[in-house]
Amino acid sequence: MKTVKAAKSLSVENLPLDVATQDKARADALPSIQKDMLRTYDPAADNVRRFLDLLAERITRPVAASLAACVHCGLCVESCHYALTHPDDPTMTPVYKADQIRKIFKRRIDWTGRIFPWWVKAGTPRGDEDLNRLKNIVFGTCSACRRCTLNCPMGVDTAILIRFTRGLLTELGIVPEGVFNVSRDEWETGNQMAVTPLDFLETLQWMRDDLRADPKLAGLDIPVDLPGCDFMYTINPREIKFDPRSIAQAAKIFHLAGEKWTLPSAGWDQTNFGLFSGDDRLGGALARNLYEAAIRLRAGRIVISECGHGYRSTRWEGYNWAQYDQDLPSESVVRTLQRYLREKRIRVDKTKNDLPVTFHDSCNVARSGGMTEEPRDVLRRVCADFREMTPNRTENYCCTGGGGLLSMAEYRPLRMEAAAIKARQLEATGAKLVCTICHNCVDGLNDVIKHYKLDMRVVQVLELVENALVY
Ligand code: SF4
Ligand code: SF4
Known part of the structure; x- marks a missing residue:
């Protein structure tokens, strides 16, 4: 897929820095059990110190391996829908995003960064504004789709670093409001x-x-x-x-x-x-x-x-x-x-689904779950005109709504810019229906279809099977 430059261009610098105005009513509104479970941002706390302590406390072998293994070859840049749609903005590359936690790891834990910080570009956040900027990067510029992970020759799992960093910030209450609200409801x-x-x-x-x-x-x-x-x-x-x-x-x-x-x-x-x-x-x-x-x-x-x-x-x-x-x-x-x-426990007539249908592999099912053929087998049995999108299976692009991004309204404009790649990919199939086996992808794809005015509708496998039933 060629680079698709977004019509407008947002960057990390345009994303809202809202630490000082984080919802102050949150803590009081919570029942006592949640007060202990769900942190709210505390402007009086030494959040940088807590962040660094948590980093040292929670680091795991896979996280440390991904932090240490990057050779900065830049190959992952070609994988990321944010980077491909913002070719002039280095802050949209997977390696830049991972480097924001990598440099803190180097300063705090890695011996090279503790002795020669200037040499290995090690550094620590200076205050809450830096932590808030880090929040924007890990929540706002990555859908944790793991496409870069699969395309890294060193096996660096950028998405695992993103999730790890999100977890540290969540512990401090420095999270997008939507993430806080959904977590509270859960x-x-x-x-x-x-x-x-x-x-x-x-x-x-x-x-x-x-x-x-x-x-x-x-x-x-x-x-x-x-x-x-x-x-x-x-x-x-x-x-x-x-x-x-x-x-x-x-x-x-x-x-x-x-x-x-x-x-x-x-x-x-x-x-x-x-x-x-x-x-x-x-x-x-x-x-x-x-x-x-x-x-x-x-x-x-x-x-x-x-x-x-x-x-x-x-x-x-x-x-x-x-x-x-x-x-x-x-x-x-x-x-x-x-x-x-397969066992003929239900009977279907595929001509009942006669519109051309393509399939969108959900990142968590295909890339992270390895299930790619089962949905295709079902679709070929219940649809008269099934066609692949390109790329597909584990190389498919994210619906753009992964990683919880649908709950983070403040990052939607950037997400829609990055969706230009997905829109082109959908349009090229000529299909009237795009099928996905993920409710999150239904909403993500609907946003893309609406924003880019595509002539297609999102469906799920259950709907197509039910529509083809003969009984
Ligand atoms: S994450 Fe992997 S692909 Fe990306 S720059 Fe580092 S080593 Fe290269
Ligand atoms: S996980 Fe996906 S969205 Fe995040 S940096 Fe990698 S390719 Fe980009």
Whole structure:
């Protein structure tokens, strides 16, 4: 892909520096349990000292390896949608972003930087304004897509450095307001959109009643807390709050496949903002909710609805954060659908999906999860005109909304500039539908389509399978 220069050009220097005005009401508004869990920015504290202490305390072998291994060859620049759309701005390159934490590591921990700081360009933040600038870099100029990681000859994982730095800043309360708010909702309610138990149950009931209006589906149920099922289904709160059609589509397909399944009444949210904020304690608490629900219900396995970061968090990261034995089988609902199609448990007619459709690989599923062929197998079985975008699979470009960026409104203008690459890539397919297996990508792609006025619509695999059903 050639460099695509953004029409306007924002840089790190234009991003808002708002430490002094961070939401002062936050701390008071929190119940006491969250006060300990979720830090608010404290202007009176020596935040630089705390940041340096945390850095020394939390550094891990993979983080240290990625900090030490970079040879500054610059190859990663070609991978990053921010750098490719801002070719004249070195601050948009992965190596610059990683160097902002690397230089602090060198000054504080690495022996070369402690003895010869000028030689290895080591340095420490001078105050809260520098920490705030670092916040803008790690939250605002990187979607943690890991495309640069896969293209680094030295194996440097820039995204792991970004997440590590985000975690240190989160501990100090120096985070974008959206990250703070979503984290608070997760701590308080166990799900990232503060869905109440009543809303959850009423939405399921509504979907069930809608489906039962079809006489052929009169016996359909959306079970909750049914013990001993083949699988426990877990969803993204966005499905309850904004788009419950996906729950209805899944329920209809599971019913026609003769599946024994259930949703849990608690621990149903498979998303996890701990992945984005770098807060392992939040990540562990949310993952534990979900694993304990599966054990409580004696579920055979966990099936994860279409969500990229939920897939990654639930299948492996969550076990590390929660320090939980990885003894619960889990899979994406896309694999479940693939099995139904292969075993002919559901019948489909692909001509019912006759518009040209392309597939967007979610970063967390393809690049970080290695699942690239299953969705294609399903799409080829249920769509008459499936076409690849270029590049694809692990080389695909981010939807631009990864890394929690959808919750950070202040970085949206820069994100839309960096989306020029994605817009060109989508447009070149000539497809009318772009399918993704991630709710986050649905919103990210919708933003790109709207901003660049593309003639296409975002769909998910469940929608296409449901539309092709013959029953
Ligand atoms: S992160 Fe990797 S690709 Fe990028 S400059 Fe460093 S060594 Fe080169
Ligand atoms: S992880 Fe993605 S967005 Fe972040 S620097 Fe690397 S390529 Fe760019």
